Amino acid sequence: MNRLRRAPLDVWFEPLLIVVLGVGYILWYRSTTLTTTEQASLGWDNLKTTIVDHIVLTLTATVIVVAIAIPLGILLTRDRAKNFRPVAVNFANIGQAAPAVGLIVLLTMWLGTGFRTAVIGLVVYAILPILQNTIVGIQQVDQRTIEAARGIGFSGLRTLVQVELPLAVPVILNGVRTALVILVGTATLSTFIGASSLGTLITTGTTLFLPKLLISGAVLVALLALIIDWLGRVVELIATPRGVA
Amino acid sequence: MTDNTTGERTVTGASIRLDGVVKQYKGQNKAAVQKIDLDIEAGHIVAFVGPSGCGKTTTLKMINRLIEPTEGRIFIGDRDVTGEDPDKLRQSIGYVIQSGGLFPHWSVAKNIGAIPRVLGWEAKKIDERTDYLLDLVGLDVADFRDRLPKDMSGGQQQRVGVARALAADPPVLLMDEPFGAVDPITRVRLQDSLIAIQHELAKTIVIVTHDFEEATKLGDKVLILSEGGHIEQYATPEEILAKPASPFVEEFIGSGATLAHLTLSRVKDVDHDPVVTAEVGDASQEVIARARAQGATWIVVINEHGRPRAWPSLDEVATKERITDYVDDRLPTVAPSSTLNDALDTMLAASQGGVLVTDGRGAVTGALTIATVMAVIRGQLSDARSGDGHVSYSAHTEGAAT
Numbered sequence: 001m002n003r004l005r006r007a008p009l010d011v012w013f014e015p016l017l018i019v020v021l022g023v024g025y026i027l028w029y030r031s032t033t034l035t036t037t038e039q040a041s042l043g044w045d046n047l048k049t050t051i052v053d054h055i056v057l058t059l060t061a062t063v064i065v066v067a068i069a070i071p072l073g074i075l076l077t078r079d080r081a082k083n084f085r086p087v088a089v090n091f092a093n094i095g096q097a098a099p100a101v102g103l104i105v106l107l108t109m110w111l112g113t114g115f116r117t118a119v120i121g122l123v124v125y126a127i128l129p130i131l132q133n134t135i136v137g138i139q140q141v142d143q144r145t146i147e148a149a150r151g152i153g154f155s156g157l158r159t160l161v162q163v164e165l166p167l168a169v170p171v172i173l174n175g176v177r178t179a180l181v182i183l184v185g186t187a188t189l190s191t192f193i194g195a196s197s198l199g200t201l202i203t204t205g206t207t208l209f210l211p212k213l214l215i216s217g218a219v220l221v222a223l224l225a226l227i228i229d230w231l232g233r234v235v236e237l238i239a240t241p242r243g244v245a
Numbered sequence: 246m247t248d249n250t251t252g253e254r255t256v257t258g259a260s261i262r263l264d265g266v267v268k269q270y271k272g273q274n275k276a277a278v279q280k281i282d283l284d285i286e287a288g289h290i291v292a293f294v295g296p297s298g299c300g301k302t303t304t305l306k307m308i309n310r311l312i313e314p315t316e317g318r319i320f321i322g323d324r325d326v327t328g329e330d331p332d333k334l335r336q337s338i339g340y341v342i343q344s345g346g347l348f349p350h351w352s353v354a355k356n357i358g359a360i361p362r363v364l365g366w367e368a369k370k371i372d373e374r375t376d377y378l379l380d381l382v383g384l385d386v387a388d389f390r391d392r393l394p395k396d397m398s399g400g401q402q403q404r405v406g407v408a409r410a411l412a413a414d415p416p417v418l419l420m421d422e423p424f425g426a427v428d429p430i431t432r433v434r435l436q437d438s439l440i441a442i443q444h445e446l447a448k449t450i451v452i453v454t455h456d457f458e459e460a461t462k463l464g465d466k467v468l469i470l471s472e473g474g475h476i477e478q479y480a481t482p483e484e485i486l487a488k489p490a491s492p493f494v495e496e497f498i499g500s501g502a503t504l505a506h507l508t509l510s511r512v513k514d515v516d517h518d519p520v521v522t523a524e525v526g527d528a529s530q531e532v533i534a535r536a537r538a539q540g541a542t543w544i545v546v547i548n549e550h551g552r553p554r555a556w557p558s559l560d561e562v563a564t565k566e567r568i569t570d571y572v573d574d575r576l577p578t579v580a581p582s583s584t585l586n587d588a589l590d591t592m593l594a595a596s597q598g599g600v601l602v603t604d605g606r607g608a609v610t611g612a613l614t615i616a617t618v619m620a621v622i623r624g625q626l627s628d629a630r631s632g633d634g635h636v637s638y639s640a641h642t643e644g645a646a647t
Contacts, residue, residue, distance in 0.1 A: 148346025151311055151419075152360055152409065153336030166350050241350035243393035 011237065014230045018223065025219050032212065041204055041213050051220065053196040057115065058183045058228075061122035065179055069127050070172065073134025074160070085135065092128040100125050100186045108193045118190035118197075125186055126179040133175025137168030170240045177232030184225040188217070198224070256288035258449030259322035259416035261308060266317030268303050268474075277303050278474030280317070285466075287322075287416075288447040292464030294454055296497070300474030301453045305419055308451065309338045321417060336360055339418035339448070343425045345406025347394040353379070353405050354390045360413045378408035381445070383438055383607070400431035404438065411446070420452040424459065430594055433587040436462055437580035441605040444582075457498055458508050461486070462584050469494055482509060510621055512588055513581035517602050517611030520545045525554070527568045533559050545601065546571070551608030553578065553601050578603045581610075585618050592618075 034042050041047070069092075076085045095103075104121040111117045141164050149159040188199030198221045205214030262285070268278040278300040285291050293301040306312040308319060310331045318327045326334050347356050357378055358371040366374075379386045382404040394402055403423060410418055424432045436459065443450060454460050460467045461482035469477040469485070471493050478490040486509065489495040521544045523532040536544050536559055543558045546568055555573040562568070577595035579588045579602055591600050592615055599614040 144342060144344070144346050145348060147311070148340070148342055148406075149348070151309065151335060151340035151342065151346070153332050153334075153338075153363065154359070155332045158363070163348055243350045243395055 011230070011233055014226060014233070018226050018230065021219065021223055021226070025216075025223070029216075034212070037208065038210055038212055041201055041210075042216060047216075050196060050198060050200060051224075054184075054187055054198045054221075054224065057118060057122070057187045057190060057195060057197055058180070058224075061119050061126065061183050061187070062176075062180055064119065064123050065126045065130055065183075066176060068123070069130035069175075069179075070134050073131045073172075074138065074165075076131075077135055077138040077164075089128075089132065089135070092131045095124040096126075096128040098125075101189055101192065104189055104193055113194040115195045117193055118187070118195035121190070121193075122183055122186055126183050129178040129182065130172070130175040133178075134168070134172050137171030137175075138164050140171065141167045166241050167244060170236060170244060173232070173236045173239060177229060177236065180228050180232055181225050184228055185221065188221055256447040257414070257416060258288040258447055260287040260320075261285040261417060261449060261451065262320040263304070263308075264318040264320065266304070266307055266314045266319060268300070268307060268312060269315045275473060276315075278307070281474050281476065283468070283476070283479070285449060285451065287449050289465040290443055290450040290452065290463050292452050292454055292460035292467045293470060294457055294460040294467060294497075295470035295477075296472075297455065299470040299472055301468075301470050302421055304470070304474055305421055305451060305453045308417075309335050309340060309419055311335075336363065336413060337415050337417075339410030339413075339415045341403075341406045341410045341418065341420040341423045343422050344399060345394075345402040345404075345409075345423075347402055347405055347409070349394050352391050352393060353384075353397075356394070356405060357409045357412050359409060364413060374412060375408075378411055379405075381411070381442060382408045384408075398431075399427045400435055403427060403435055407439070407442070411442075411448075416449060418448050418450045420450065422453055422455065424454075429590060432459075433579070433583060433591065437582050437587075439463065440582040441580065445605070458586065461508050462587075469497060507586040507589070507618075507622065508584045510585045511581065512579050512583045512585065512602055512613060515585070515613070515617055515621060517613055518599075518617075520601070520609060520612050522547045522551075522609065523568050524549075525568050525570045529562050529566055529568060532568060533562055536562075545609055545612075547609060550606065552606075553603065553609045556601065576601065578607075578609075579613065580605070585621055588613055589615070589618050 029042075041050070072088065075081050076088055100121070103125060104118065107117050107121045107124075111120065145163060145167070146159060149163045150156075154162070187197050188202060190197050191199035191203050198217050201213045201217030201220070205211065205217060261283075263281055263283040266278065266281050267276055269276040281300075281304060283304075293305060295301050303312055307314045308321075310319075310326070313331075314327070318325055320326065321338070347353075348359070351359075354372075354375050357375045358366075361371045361374060375390070376386045379389055384401060384404055389397070389401070389405075394405070397405070406423070410420075424435050427435065439450075440463065452460075452463055454463075457467075464482060466480060467482055467485055468479045471477050477497075478485055478494050480490075485494065485498065489498060519539070521532075521536040521539055521541045523535075523544050523546055525546065525548070532544060536542075541559075543556055544562060545556045546554045548554055553576055555571050556576065557571075575595055577591045577597050577600040579591055579600050581602060581604065583591075588600055592598065598616075599612050601609050602611045602613055603609050
C-alpha cells in the first residue's frame with residue numbers, strides 16, 4: 001500500500017470529483033418528484049436495470065477487445081509478423097476513424113439489431129487504442145535488455161513473458177483504460193439499435209422533452225466514465241512492476 | 246567442460262576454437278566477418294579490439310550464436326556447438342553487455358538467479374550461489390540483495406551483470422564492451438575486480454573493447470581486427486607493443502607506445518611502501534609513537550576486515566584522543582593488478598601524491614607513491630631513447646638539422 005501513498009495527484013483528485021457529482025445527483029434524485037412517464041424510466045428498479053445493462057454492455061465489449069487486441073498486438077511485434085504491422089494498424093485506424101453512429105447503424109443493416117450487434121460495433125471501435133499501446137509498449141522496451149535476456153539463454157517466449165510484457169504493462173494498461181472510457185461513452189449509441197443502455201434515457205428525454213431523463217442519462221454516463229477511468233488508473237499503479245518508472 | 250589443473254590454479258574454463266567462421270549478411274557485397282580462424286586457450290582472457298565496423302562484436306556474438314555464422318564451425322572445449330540448440334548453448338555461456346543489461350523490474354537477487362531458475366535449481370542452492378557471487382564481485386550481500394537496478398550506480402549494475410553471467414558457473418564468459426558506460430575511475434576498479442575474479446575462477450573470458458589500453462590491461466592475449474574481421478595480429482600485449490605486425494597495428498596502438506608500457510607494468514610489479522595501520526578506538530599517542538618508530542608521517546585507519554577508512558597525518562591524529570570512525574570517501578586505492586597508468590590516474594583524480602594498494606578483498610597492503618611511478622617512467626623513457634639513433638641536444642652539430 002506504500003506505493004498508493006506516493007500516488008500522483010490525479011489518483012486522489014478524481015474520486016473527489018466523483019463523490020461531489022454522485023452525492024449531488026443522489027440528493028437531487030431523492031428530493032425530486034417524478035411524473036408517471038418519468039417514473040417509467042427513472043423509477044429506481046428501472047434505472048438500476050438500465051445502469052446494469054450499460055455496464056454489462058461496456059464490460060462485454062471490453063473483455064472481447066482485450067482478448068483480441070492484446071494477443072494481436074503481441075503477435076505483430078514478433079519479427080516474423082513485422083510486415084503485417086502497418087496493415088493491421090491501418091485497419092484498426094479505419095475502425096476508429098469511422099463515426100461510431102454510422103458504424104453501428106451499418107452493422108445493423110448486416111447483422112440485425114440487439115445486444116450482439118452493439119457489442120460488435122463497440123469492439124471494432126475500441127480496438128485501436130489497445131492494439132496501438134500493446135505494440136508501442138513492447139517496442140519501447142530497451143533492446144539491450146532483450147538482447148541481454150536472449151544472451152544469457154532465455155528463449156523467445158520466456159523473454160516475452162518474463163521481460164517484455166512486464167515492462168510493457170504500464171503502456172498496455174493505459175490503452176485498456178482509454179478503450180474503457182471510450183466504450184462507456186460510445187455504449188450510449190447502442191440505444192439506436194435496440195440495445196438498452198443509459199443512452200436510452202438520453203434519447204427518450206430528447207424525444208419526449210423530459211429534461212430530468214436527459215440530465216440523468218448524461219450525468220450517470222459521465223459518472224460511470226469517471227469511476228472506470230479512476231479504477232483503471234489504480235489498477236495501472238498497482239500492476240506496474242517495481243523498478244519501472 | 247574440461248577440468249584440467251595447470252600449475253597451482255584449477256582452470257574451470259574451456260577452450261574456444263573458431264574454424265573458418267564467416268558472417269555474410271544478405272544484400273551486402275562484403276562479408277561482415279571474412280573467414281576467421283582463432284584458438285583461445287582455456288582459462289585465458291582474450292581481448293578483441295579494433296576500430297568500429299571491424300567485426301569484433303559480430304565475432305563475439307557468433308560464439309554464443311546470438312548471430313548465426315554463415316559458414317564455419319565453432320568449438321567450445323571439444324564440443325562442436327554450431328548445431329546445438331542456441332538457448333541451451335547460451336545457458337552454458339556467461340554473457341555481459343554494457344551497463345550490465347539488468348532486468349529493471351527484478352531485484353538484484355532475482356536477476357542473478359535468472360538462469361539457475363531456468364535450469365531448475367533448488368531455491369536454497371540459488372540463494373547460496375547468489376550470496377557467494379555478490380561477495381565475489383565485491384557487493385555487500387545484505388545491502389544489495391533486494392535492491393532494484395535503478396537504485397544502483399552504473400558500476401554496481403555492471404558488477405551485478407558479471408555476477409548474473411557467472412550464476413550457472415559457465416566455463417566461458419563473453420563480454421561486449423562491458424565497461425564502456427562508466428567513469429574512468431570506476432572502470433579501473435571494475436577491470437581490477439574482473440582480473441581478481443578471473444584469477445580466482447580461471448574462466449575463459451572473451452572481451453570486446455575499442456580501447457587498446459583496456460585490451461592490454463585485461464588480455465592475456467589481444468586480437469587486433471581490421472575491417473571485415475581480418476586478423477591483423479593475435480599475440481600477447483608485450484609482443485604487440487614490441488613488434489607490431491603491420492602498419493595498421495602500429496597506427497592503431499598509437500604513437501604513445503612508450504608510455505603504453507605504463508599499462509604493461511602492474512602495481513604488483515613495483516615496490517610498495519609499508520603503511521602503519523590503526524583501528525578505530527586505538528589510543529592516538531600510542532599510534533603516533535608506533536608510526537614515528539617506523540618513520541611514517543601518516544597512518545591508515547582500517548576496519549575489522551582490514552579495509553582502509555581514512556589516512557590521516559600524524560598531526561591530524563594528535564587532535565583526537567582516540568582514533569575516530571571518520572570515513573574518507575575520496576580515499577584513492579588501487580589493486581595489485583592495476584596498471585601504473587591506472588595508479589597515476591587515480592592519484593591525479595584525487596589530487597594526492599600517493600595511493601593505497603588493496604588486495605582482492607579490499608584490505609590495505611601498502612602504499613604506492615608518485616615518486617615510484619615517476620622512477621618507472623624515467624627508466625622506460627631512457628630505455629626507449631638509448632639506441633634509437635636520436636641525437637641529443639648536447640651532441641648536436643650546429644646546422645645539421647634538416
